[in-house]
Amino acid sequence: MFAVVKIAGQQFKVQAGQSLYVPHLQGKSGDKVEFSDVLLTDDNGTLSTGSDVKAKVTAEILADLVQGDKVIAFKMKRRKGYRKKKGHRTHYTQIKIESIA
Structure with a gap:
């Protein structure tokens, strides 16, 4: 059985027992979270979507x-002495899917 879930504006295909990284969620490690915005489920070949x-x-x-890889944004105008270097690391949360019910 798998489901397509909307988590923090992004869609993820999840199965029970799967571990994945999602955009940062509030909570501490060990906390339980519940996602009710399920877009699609597949139960042994029977698909249900929408309001079903x-x-x-x-x-x-x-x-x-969990911090992602560093992304560098470098701007430069040649022959002008203009250089700007900015970077950021996106924050993620690692979760483990327990059940789809």
Whole structure:
């Protein structure tokens, strides 16, 4: 059984027991979170979408703050002495899907 869930504005295809990184969620490691915005479910070949979906996905937070790779934004204008270097690291949360019910 799998489901497509909307988490923080992004869609993820999840299965029970799967571990994945999602955009940063509030909570500490060990907390349980529930996602009720399920877009699609597949139960042994029977698909349900839209308003037919009555499932909820529960997950446990494994790591509350994981930083992604550094992304560099470098701007330069040649022969003018203009250089700007900015960077950022996106924050993620690692969760483990416990059940789709």
